Amino acid sequence: MNPGARLSAAIEILDVIEMQRRPAADALKDWGTAHRYAGSKDRAAIGSLVYDSLRVRNSAAHVMGAASARGILLGALRELRAMPLDAVAALCTGEGYAPAPLTDEERGRYADGTLEGAPDHVRGDYPEWLAPSFAAAFGADVVAEGRALARRAPVDLRVNRLKVDRDKAMRSLAHLRPEPTVHARDGLRIAVGEDGRAPALAAEPAYVKGFVEVQDEGSQVAALLSGAKPGMQVLDLCAGSGGKTLALASMMENKGQVFATDLDGRRLMPIYDRLARAGVRNVQVRAPKGRQTALDDLQGRFDVVFVDAPCTGTGTWRRNPDAKWRLRPGALEERIKAQDEILATAVSCVKPGGRLVYATCSVLREENEDRLAKLLAAHPNLLPLDAAHVAREAGLPDLAAFASPHGPGLRLSPLRCGTDGFGIATLMVG
Template identity: 35%
Template sequence: MPASPARRTALTVLRRVEEQGAFADRALHGDAKELDARDRALAKRLVFGTIQRRGTLDWIIARHVTRALEPQVRAALLLGLYQLLYTDVPAHAAVAESVELAKPSPGAKLVNAVLRKVQREGVHLPSDDTPEGAAIVHSHPEWLTKMWWDWLGPDEARALLAADNEPAELALRINPLAGVEVDIKGRREDDALVIEGPIDVLAHPLYAAGAITPQSRASQRVARVVDPQPGERILDLCAAPGGKTTHLAALMGDQGTIVAVEKHAQRAKALEAQATRMHATSVTVHVGDAKEVTADQLGGSFDRVLIDPPCSGLGTLRTHPDLRWRATPEAIEVLRREQEAIVDTARTLLKPGGRLVYSTCTLSPREEVVAGGTVQRTLPHRDGTDGFYIAVSDGDV
């Protein structure tokens, strides 16, 4: 019997991520679009879970396999182990379908042998009372585990590592500018609506109407910290895809001016489309490098400036499972230099007495470029949402 469409799709996406460096969420969006809603949900669960647990699964494979595996066989084995160890999928289905995914390679026999041995004997992971052990148990790079261990302490680091492997909550932002009643059931918190149960947000008519948009509760805090007022000039640097930009517009009743700077032309177009969908007529998009823009180019200085610079994204590992395997300490240092340069430019664009807000969706002390003043930090295990760092610099900066 051939493997199910959801598992076939999961195998395809996993191979694209592993072999071509594709981003899991983007690859899944393209490859799973022909599946029905139930199969899409299963494919996403398998892909995200397998990538999140890849470090642990690799550790297990290394103790059962002594030779290099063909990419298809390796991917099938990873999917099978994930289902056996971390889901409620019946063991016989996890084994049989993974073997089918490995065919016609002779390696299918190895997949069958390893999965059945794990099914019989289980696995014995190391203790997570050291950073090295915790990295294996909770499937994070050892350098990242050590960084959080030293920064947050062992107990908090373990809690964060464990939380990163849990499903992310689905939060929507309700947009009053659309003038449409939102009748979706969920838990309301300010503009946020936390949904329980499956929903295809992008296909929902309220999404097309601009009444809702996906945005984590942590991300929604940022515009509220900026606190834009009607009639003010607001600058949003590195603005795409526009979630915070359009939230700023909603909070000021779309009265005033928001200049959204985006370096990449295609992302700038997407930002304009987002502003149109969200009825944010106060938004003007400027294509330019946030490190180099000037007040003359942007029509003057600003009452408030939001800096949302490129970052390592280590606060979003639930929704972007492959980021943990892409980030490196060296890349973070490069990002820090970029962040510092953008902050330096932002200070030249702020009116005396204005408000500067620096925000990143990461949990990395080296990327907390703006310190002092008012600081907020969200943690997935404590707050149930993405990890964010938000710092405010008020007054004459």
Template identity: 40%
Template structure:
């Protein structure tokens, strides 16, 4: 594809993302599946441009508003190219692309964007050479942070607020988790290097691999064979804290598409019994396919009507380990899912908090005496994390915290003495929180 055709494709994709109420990654995946004729290199350029625009959504919108322009995909793209969009032809031009370059791309040719109109040329003149950041921008704009999250995150990070917000603006790395049932980390690292892909062992996760540079996932045969799964290193560490042993009975109470379930089942060497629960059947069906591909046969899926489904009461005290990866604001995933900042926050934080508390209390009933309950979120808000755990412990005196130095001594640098607390700036992972809680053992018979 020509640079102009890539721009038009990115514009079409931006319109698609704007027009549907689905996460951008799902929209992008479906859009490219319907256009298999687009090659891997072109897909990479188009995706990079789209995600750059998503990561700069508030700042580009601020510049458009400053000059009285509508915040629509074409204006967004023009502003980005003029402000600080990088050179569409490769390399980096300070202050963005030249007006001549942009005029040449918007040439009205076949597969190219329509020719610029007079008011669009005027916008380029106003924006050319301006930096993407401006001193007059409020914090929520400069840090690409929705207004509802600014104060909670400022309280959470205090003096580190600006550094953490800046880290959330970077592109997320590609992390893989090796499936020990099918391969070893050393073997996968060797195979990746044979493919010419720069890869290294993750710093903290024992089965993790970080792949650097742009690549097509279709070029990873070990992904199709189930030898590896795509999973952020932080997510791998949450699953590790479950500490599931071969032969145990384990519940992943909010399993979703099954990423952590896979890691837990692999910990158990395909022995024992793992139940992946969720309230959405579509998620469990996708998860079941991943389980089969990974060669894991110790997993059962269970559809629940709600967190208080009668199944929970019937299996009270029946499990050694229970993971609650609770639905949350997702603030820790913003560098991976930049569009999530600006989508309506589902139930809203005011409704998420009581739902999290209800899910945790219900799931706790499944834990047998002496068993372990792990509460986790991909949020960095104290309201969803430490505050939830404190409220749960106050209401459930049979449980106590297992400090991180005991649960996972190798993760003691997590920045919290009791809980796993990961952030992009400190650990170069998604933001994750996890608390390991243990139920008192049954009293010995006299």
């Protein structure tokens, strides 16, 4: 496919996503199935165009004066890729499978369009209904924070110290030019290409051998702040596919026990292969069985209970740009209810003097500080630990700069510290 045909394909897929409200990954997969002549490089390039367009949907539409798939794509080429007007015009010829030539209005908008006077949610590329929540979370930095969440994310890896140290992992991946992460001591960061493509890690020997796992630096930091140590009893209450379970087991040097469970047993299925690949031996997986809880015999037992709560995922929009446009107010309400229920369960599992670590990949106060305030009001025996103290205790004193101004814990974001958006707080049971 020529570059112009790729633009046309991206416009077609964006139309499907908007009209059918489908996840971008599903729409891209269906398009590839229906257009088998498109090679892997074509599909990757088209996917990158689609995701870039979704990243900046609001600002792109405003600049181009058109909320159509074509208008958004053209705006993304300008806003995110800084492609010169002449280069875009050379692709939009109307010949073959290329998009129709640019109109005079499109040329004018592309050359001189501006975001001046646009509302914050347009300049920051987040849904209008979330504008009050974003303003409450970020204050004067709301536009800059929104724009940072709309940029491409690097690929972050966690070195598995059960098998290798960071230097050896870096040497094994030298051809990908990894760099040490700033905050997470076992983290590596790989930049994505100009086309937005990430390396095919599943084909890398270092990954296959369990030397590294894919994990955002913010998620790695959350695990490090748990204070999990060899010999402890630790519960990963919302383990999912096991990313933080693996990190906790590595911190504990395979000594003590990590119990991994999740309300949705299907989400736990990948954990078994990941544990084997990583060489983890101190994890017990507790899958739910019908109405029977997996935690009946674990009340008041744990030194650390880690709650990576289900949330809106607003902090992961760099990696899932279409998710922000599919998110609806009802989903936030459901997540808040689930978070309160999970936190109540978590408290019952912590032993006196133990710690409850609450983390979300959300930037919203409703899912972070507000949930903790409600929990603390209901449980006078809970003590929020000073975020700066917890950071220093974990050997990460620089993180003290990211203490939340709204309540207990830390706030991480792409703008402030180069990670996904996270809220992380530690409470002690008295």
